[in-house]
Amino acid sequence: MNFDFSDDQKFLKSEARKFLDANCTTQRVRRTLDDDAKPYDEALWKQVAEQGWLGAAIPEEYGGLGLGHVELCAIAEELGRAVAPIPFASTVYFLAEAVMLAGSDEQKKALLPKIAAGEVIGALATSEGPGPVTAQSVQASVSGGKLTGTKIPVTDGDIATHAVVLAKEGGKPGLFLVDLSAGGVTREALKTLDPTRDAAKLTFDGAAAERLGPQGEGLSLLEQVLDRAAVLIAFEQCGGADRCLEMAKAYALERYAFGRVIASYQAIKHKLADMYVKNELARSNAYYGAWALNTNAPELPVAASAARIAASEAFWFGSKENIQTHGGIGFTWEVDAHLYYRRSRQLSLVAGAPRVWKERLVSHLERRNAA
Amino acid sequence: MDFNDSPEEAAYRAQVQAWLKDNAPKKNAGGDPEGGDTMAASKAWQAKKAAAGYAQITWPKEWGGPGGTPIQQVIFNQEESKYPIPPNPFQIGLGMCVPTVMTFADEDTKKRFVGPALRGEEIWCQLFSEPAGGSDVAAARTRAVQATDGSGDWIIDGQKVWTTGAQFSNFGIVVTRTDPDAPKHKGLTMFWVDMSDPGIEVRPIHQMSGGSGFNEVFFTNVRVKDSQRLGAVNDGWKVSLVTLMNERLAVGGPTGAGWSQFLEAARGVAGLDGGPAIKDQALREKLADWYVQTEGLKHTRNRTITALSRGQTPGPESSIGKVVSALQMQDLANSAVEMMDQYGVINDEKLLPLKGAFHWSLMYAPGLRIAGGTDEILKNIIAERVLGLPGDIRVDKDVPFKDMPTGR
Numbered sequence: 001m002n003f004d005f006s007d008d009q010k011f012l013k014s015e016a017r018k019f020l021d022a023n024c025t026t027q028r029v030r031r032t033l034d035d036d037a038k039p040y041d042e043a044l045w046k047q048v049a050e051q052g053w054l055g056a057a058i059p060e061e062y063g064g065l066g067l068g069h070v071e072l073c074a075i076a077e078e079l080g081r082a083v084a085p086i087p088f089a090s091t092v093y094f095l096a097e098a099v100m101l102a103g104s105d106e107q108k109k110a111l112l113p114k115i116a117a118g119e120v121i122g123a124l125a126t127s128e129g130p131g132p133v134t135a136q137s138v139q140a141s142v143s144g145g146k147l148t149g150t151k152i153p154v155t156d157g158d159i160a161t162h163a164v165v166l167a168k169e170g171g172k173p174g175l176f177l178v179d180l181s182a183g184g185v186t187r188e189a190l191k192t193l194d195p196t197r198d199a200a201k202l203t204f205d206g207a208a209a210e211r212l213g214p215q216g217e218g219l220s221l222l223e224q225v226l227d228r229a230a231v232l233i234a235f236e237q238c239g240g241a242d243r244c245l246e247m248a249k250a251y252a253l254e255r256y257a258f259g260r261v262i263a264s265y266q267a268i269k270h271k272l273a274d275m276y277v278k279n280e281l282a283r284s285n286a287y288y289g290a291w292a293l294n295t296n297a298p299e300l301p302v303a304a305s306a307a308r309i310a311a312s313e314a315f316w317f318g319s320k321e322n323i324q325t326h327g328g329i330g331f332t333w334e335v336d337a338h339l340y341y342r343r344s345r346q347l348s349l350v351a352g353a354p355r356v357w358k359e360r361l362v363s364h365l366e367r368r369n370a371a
Numbered sequence: 372m373d374f375n376d377s378p379e380e381a382a383y384r385a386q387v388q389a390w391l392k393d394n395a396p397k398k399n400a401g402g403d404p405e406g407g408d409t410m411a412a413s414k415a416w417q418a419k420k421a422a423a424g425y426a427q428i429t430w431p432k433e434w435g436g437p438g439g440t441p442i443q444q445v446i447f448n449q450e451e452s453k454y455p456i457p458p459n460p461f462q463i464g465l466g467m468c469v470p471t472v473m474t475f476a477d478e479d480t481k482k483r484f485v486g487p488a489l490r491g492e493e494i495w496c497q498l499f500s501e502p503a504g505g506s507d508v509a510a511a512r513t514r515a516v517q518a519t520d521g522s523g524d525w526i527i528d529g530q531k532v533w534t535t536g537a538q539f540s541n542f543g544i545v546v547t548r549t550d551p552d553a554p555k556h557k558g559l560t561m562f563w564v565d566m567s568d569p570g571i572e573v574r575p576i577h578q579m580s581g582g583s584g585f586n587e588v589f590f591t592n593v594r595v596k597d598s599q600r601l602g603a604v605n606d607g608w609k610v611s612l613v614t615l616m617n618e619r620l621a622v623g624g625p626t627g628a629g630w631s632q633f634l635e636a637a638r639g640v641a642g643l644d645g646g647p648a649i650k651d652q653a654l655r656e657k658l659a660d661w662y663v664q665t666e667g668l669k670h671t672r673n674r675t676i677t678a679l680s681r682g683q684t685p686g687p688e689s690s691i692g693k694v695v696s697a698l699q700m701q702d703l704a705n706s707a708v709e710m711m712d713q714y715g716v717i718n719d720e721k722l723l724p725l726k727g728a729f730h731w732s733l734m735y736a737p738g739l740r741i742a743g744g745t746d747e748i749l750k751n752i753i754a755e756r757v758l759g760l761p762g763d764i765r766v767d768k769d770v771p772f773k774d775m776p777t778g779r
Contacts, residue, residue: 001380001442001680002373003673070372249758264761266747269754276753277691281667288670291372306663313663358659359652365662366649369634 003287005074013074016053020082023047026336032085032196033339039159039189039198041085048084049118054092058100063113069228069294073235073286080236081243083343085196087121087156089236089350093229095122098164101228102175102213102221111162111177123160123180125151125202126222132356133166135219140167140204142176146184147209150201155350157200158189164225165209166218173218175225176209183207194342197350223360227304229351231289234304237311237347238283244318244340245275248325255327268325275318282307282314302368305361312354315344374673376446380680383443387425387450394419395454410539412457417491426489427465434473435485441679460536464488464495468544471614472563475601480563484542496540496566497614498531498588503777505533505741506748508546509555509608510767510775513590515547515562523597525549525562527570527590533742537573537586540566544614545590550605551773558772559607562599570594580734627700627732627739628725630661633707636724640710648710661703664695690757693739694749701736704729 005013024044032038048054057072058064065071072092079088096115099107114120126133128140128151140149147167154163157180165176178185184207187200213221249272252263262268289307292300319341323330330337348354376384396416420426428444430436469488473481487493504510513529527547537543543564550558564571570593575583602610634649637658642648649655671692675685707729708715720727740746754760767775 001673001676002375003670003677005372245758249760252760260764261761264764266751266763269758269760270747270750272758272760273694273750273753276758277695280671280691281664281695284667284670284674285663287372287674288666291374294372305659306666309659309663310667355656358656361659361662362655365630365634365658369631 003291005070009071009074012071013078016051016075016078017081019047019051020078020084024082024084026083026339029083029085029196029339036195040087040156040196044084045086046118048086048088049116052116054088054096054118055112055116057092058096058112058116062108063116065116069232070290072232073290073293076232076235077239080239080343080347083196083240083339087123087159087197089229089233089347090124090156090160091115091120091122093232094124094225095120095162095164097228098124098175098212098221098225099177101224103177107177107210107212120162121156121160123154123156123163123202124225125154125157125163125178126166127151127153132352133222135173138166138168138173138218140165142167142169142174142209142211145209146206147176147178147204148206150203152201153190153192153199154202155197155199155346157202158187158198163202164212165204166222167209169211169215172216173222174215175212175218175221177212178204178207178209180207192346194346196339196343197346223301226351227300228293230304230308230357231286231293231300233347233351234282234286234289234307234311237315237344238279238286240340240343240347241275241279241282241311241314241318244315244322244337245272245279247337247340248272248275248318248322251326251330262325271321271325275314275321278310278314278317282310285310302361302364305357305364308351308357309354309361312344312348312357315340316348319344377680380442380446384446384450387447390423390425391450391454394423395451396456398455409457410460413460414491416457417459417461421490426491430489434481435489440682442676445676445679460494460539461488461491463497463535464493464540464542467614468495468497468542468563471544471561471601471610474613475561475610476563477598480598493541494536494539496534496537496543498534498537498543498545498564499611499614500531500533502530502532506745508611509559511546511548511559513545513547514551515549515560515595517597518594525560525595525597525600527562527564527593527595529590531588531590532585533576534573534586534588535584537566537588538575542566543588544601546607546611548772549607552771553605554769555767555772555775556608558605559611560604561601561607561610562595563601564593564595564599568593578738580731580738582735627735628704628707628728630658630665630703632725632728633658633661633703636707636729637710639724654706654710657703657706661699664699668692668695690749690753693743694746694753697736697739698746700732700739704732704736708733 032041052065053075055064056067056075057069060066096112099111111120128137131137140147147165149167160180163178163180165178166173167176184205186203190199190201192199252268253261255262285307289303292303323337323341326335326337329335417426424437425447427436428439428447429441432438465488469485472484488495499508501511501513503512513527513531515525515527518524518526543566545562545564547560547562548558549560570591572589574587576585576587577583637649637654638647640648642651678685718730723730755762
């Protein structure tokens with residue numbers, strides 16, 4: 001049994017933390033938060049590319065470092081902890097994973113080296129309005145290699161160079177790769193709950209679209225991409241949730257009320273114990289997800305669902321109860337607590353809300369435990 | 372990140388598997404796990420394990436164990452659980468009481484007890500909780516007074532409660548009050564006692580669940596030798612911490628009906644729109660949550676095992692098990708009963724799915740949320756020992772025990 005990061009992976013993780021502690025302070029995150037004209041931290045994005053993180057799980061033959069997905073999970077946890085304001089998930093978890101999973105060798109050769117080098121920013125364009133993505137929700141369509149339709153919201157859609165788009169072709173949903181710099185694409189920036197992670201409305205009017213993977217397999221491919229992304233995002237959520245517990249603990253130990261530190265009241269102690277329990281359950285599920293992702297195990301859909309559900313719950317609970325532990329000061333713009341509250345919402349929504357994953361999970365369990 | 376044994380672990384597992392194949396029982400001994408009519412089978416299995424060096428794998432050679440590692444114990448437990456083994460009534464003794472005796476008793480006492488306990492010939496119980504002190508073990512009122520006849524003997528009077536296995540135990544370790552003038556932690560002394568002493572009366576507790584797995588134990592003029600004292604006079608709190616520390620090493624598994632039983636039952640019960648209840652969205656969401664919690668605990672145990680495998684002491688993650696599983700047991704059982712709607716009021720195993728497992732869980736769960744540390748105490752432990760938050764303000768810490776507020 002070796003159900004933990006290895007020593008090398010722990011070293012990578014601690015180096016990543018050191019780098020982000022130095023280069024991604026919350027003070028720096030706030031430059032993106034407070035500046036409406038700054039969709040992401042371009043300088044940090046370049047630095048992260050130089051670290052090689054964008055290509056951590058991309059094979060060396062395609063310009064990556066050729067490490068495994070567990071290494072990528074270790075990096076993801078640190079990015080989540082630092083609420084990094086960069087399009088890492090869109091580019092690495094969505095675009096790179098989709099291309100590695102379903103792309104032709106030509107598509108891999110064209111995109112993966114550029115992703116690893118930080119020359120490409122990705123986006124996943126599946127939603128067209130309120131409510132989950134289903135076969136019925138897809139109206140965008142491709143005909144003769146031209147995409148028409150609207151996607152809203154597309155996280156990082158305002159800065160992305162390439163998008164993975166869910167659209168119908170011949171009446172069936174497929175996945176398509178769209179170069180957003182080509183003609184027929186209109187972008188409209190949107191206000192978001194988490195301004196450190198921007199989004200846009202994309203309107204396609206005959207934009208050139210290449211199919212990614214077999215025709216008509218879009219929903220199944222999307223599920224596979226989301227399974228992989230869900231595990232990686234779960235590590236970001238674990239990192240954020242742990243940071244929330246640390247912040248709540250530090251504040252509770254210094255804040256006095258009624259003549260003693262508030263950390264000495266059971267109401268606060270039990271709240272923090274609840275946060276700890278949720279964080280540990282999330283971490284354990286995330287580890288299993290990492291194992292399933294790294295080994296491409298048949299358990300991946302179930303493991304990814306469990307990882308996403310547990311991590312979404314932990315980060316949501318931790319981020320809201322961190323504010324509560326801070327009291328009034330926690331509700332101010334100046335205190336960092338809302339950065340995590342915002343990011344917890346962004347991460348819980350971006351790959352489909354927890355209730356969608358709960359339904360998927362139970363459907364899988366029903367099949368697995370078929371009488 | 373893998374689930375593979377190291378080469379040494381794989382070799383040990385193979386050795387255990389081969390031994391179990393030849394020696395483990397092939398069919399269930401039957402009977403009620405709370406009852407005790409499986410005792411003969413339990414003792415026979417324990418004796419077999421002891422003879423082969425599998426009874427207490429981590430015990431050092433001087434205690435009669437093979438001096439194995441915690442991970443070897445985990446491997447043995449994993450493999451053993453694949454067979455229909457009888458209940459284990461020895462664990463409280465071997466896990467908590469006997470290690471305390473081994474730490475504090477003289478050489479003759481150790482020699483006398485360790486072998487029979489290891490072989491399952493003698494069973495031990497732990498006499499800590501009292502009617503006036505459950506979570507607050509140091510508030511014990513059972514008195515031990517030294518006899519005035521110069522023998523050095525001690526006379527014990529008082530009452531213990533929630534004693535697991537007292538009805539079939541041969542010996543016990545008991546926390547007593549020896550100095551009521553000292554603050555509560557400083558006036559306790561620990562002894563071992565022979566449960567067949569005529570002054571000791573064991574009465575089963577009739578639980579709200581109907582069963583009787585625990586007992587009240589009354590001490591009336593029970594005379595023990597000074598040589599039965601474990602540790603110094605008035606040093607019993609330190610001794611009890613040794614006992615409780617050993618308790619924390621136990622790695623618990625799931626209890627009661629779980630998510631898969633719920634899924635199975637929900638297929639057979641009608642739901643809101645006439646289809647099966649498993650199609651009800653509210654139940655599906657709950658099922659997902661229980662699955663995720665259960666998996667979270669399972670993999671938390673895997674992280675604990677990993678630490679053991681690396682020769683490390685398990686981290687605090689191992690402390691979360693019961694606080695999650697006991698509440699889930701109650702919530703899941705209640706949801707299953709409510710799923711049956713009006714029919715749920717029936718509590719007759721012949722008329723219920725899974726022989727009434729959910730109804731049993733519903734009525735047993737309140738006890739599980741209290742036994743071995745209440746939810747509230749466990750959260751205090753996580754807050755204080757894991758997160759390092761301050762201990763509660765203790766108004767009774769420096770007060771002589773006899774002046775402590777008791778509410779009466």
